[in-house]
Amino acid sequence: MATIMDISIMITGITIIPMTEFTANTALLRLMTWLSPAFPVGAFSYSHGIERAIHDGLIRDKDTLHSWLTDLLQHGSIWNDAVLFAASWHEAQAGGDCQPIAALGEAMAGSRERHMETMLQGSAFLQAIAHWSGDQPGATEEMPYPVAVAIAAACNGVELQPGLAAFVHAVISNLIQGAVRLVPLGQSHGVALMAALERPILAVAQRAAASSLDDLGSAAILSDIMAMQHETQYSRVFRS
Template sequence: MQAAAFLHLLQLSSPSLPVGAYSYSQGLEAAMECRLVHDEATARAWIAAALQEVVARFEAPVLWRLLHAWGARDAELVTVWSERFLAARDTAEFRAETIQMGYSLAKLASDLKLGDDALRAMLAQQEEISFPVALAYAAVALEVPAPEALLGMLFSWAENQVLACVKSVPLGQVAGQRLLLSLRPELEQAAATAQQLADDELSNWAPGLSLLSMQHEVQYSRLYRS
């Protein structure tokens, strides 16, 4: 991996990327409210399960397909996977999250003039831009290889989950870093799974998570938007 691509990957994976990821917990705050997550062990169990059962089996495989669709300049395929991803957002909060983050990253990419004219024209054709669509676009525009872009997304997702636990369980900073380090095998496995699944094997079936997300919409006190 060339130094320029590596630096671009670090920028896309950074928590300072202005897309608002820090304001979402993806159901984790509701799990903490219900005491399903209340210490380091339960935090790790929650994050690992969400990674293996949801992210690795749907969000990451969709990103993998979008990376290749953008790379091939296949506007129709980008639209297909964009529509499927949005259709799979089964609560209002989950849908609003990906649309807001996708819009923010797409606007940032436009302001920074990332990509060539053909890529920018394809992006402009998208009616609603989810976060995976915008992230795949930015990675291709910055010439970040697909496998590394996928790992970057997975690590960024895990880091955001850990930070939510550090702030809200709460866990100490050392515990947070210990937790993040311990997730390396699961992150590697998630990347491998995402690249191997056939289209008809993709699934985000997680009714418990969906129920927690719906409960979070009416939760009395909350820090996060999902």
């Protein structure tokens, strides 16, 4: 595993995670903490349009949820987030400027709620990781969630493919937990879906690690439509 020593990256005036000591276990523990459901990014409050898809009967059981998530993972917004993660990781590791990638990621948000989902989670993530740099958490400019996590991963010795797999796993897990409550599904169904999606997640992480920004693109149009229609849904639990 490559190590990064004594690195700090300036993003909109915020110093992110200066590293003075590094071990593989340190990187693993930080990655587990940052992508834990308990980490304060507010992921639990977003359904990524799935709430509307359930409302319209497009997702109604374990099989239809599996198909929906597979499309997002391989052809939709989760794939794009994986590509943005990889590009940001490479740029951060090289000590470059991630702002153009962040601006591109923000521009790719297909609806108001999708924009809010990625930007507010990214901002919350940057505030929370200030605890690792010794700085006091405070207001930061917004940044897409995958870009923020990728920068932190690169600056803390987390290799690209494990970081990608962990990030995508966390996103998928959060959406499954939301659907478990809304469909509703049993917890055993949620665990079964995580098991079924394990290999696809690893495959996407491997493919995204070798990608470039030219590989961005989504064919999951129905998911984008659901995200837009969720904005005017009368009764809803989630923010997106």
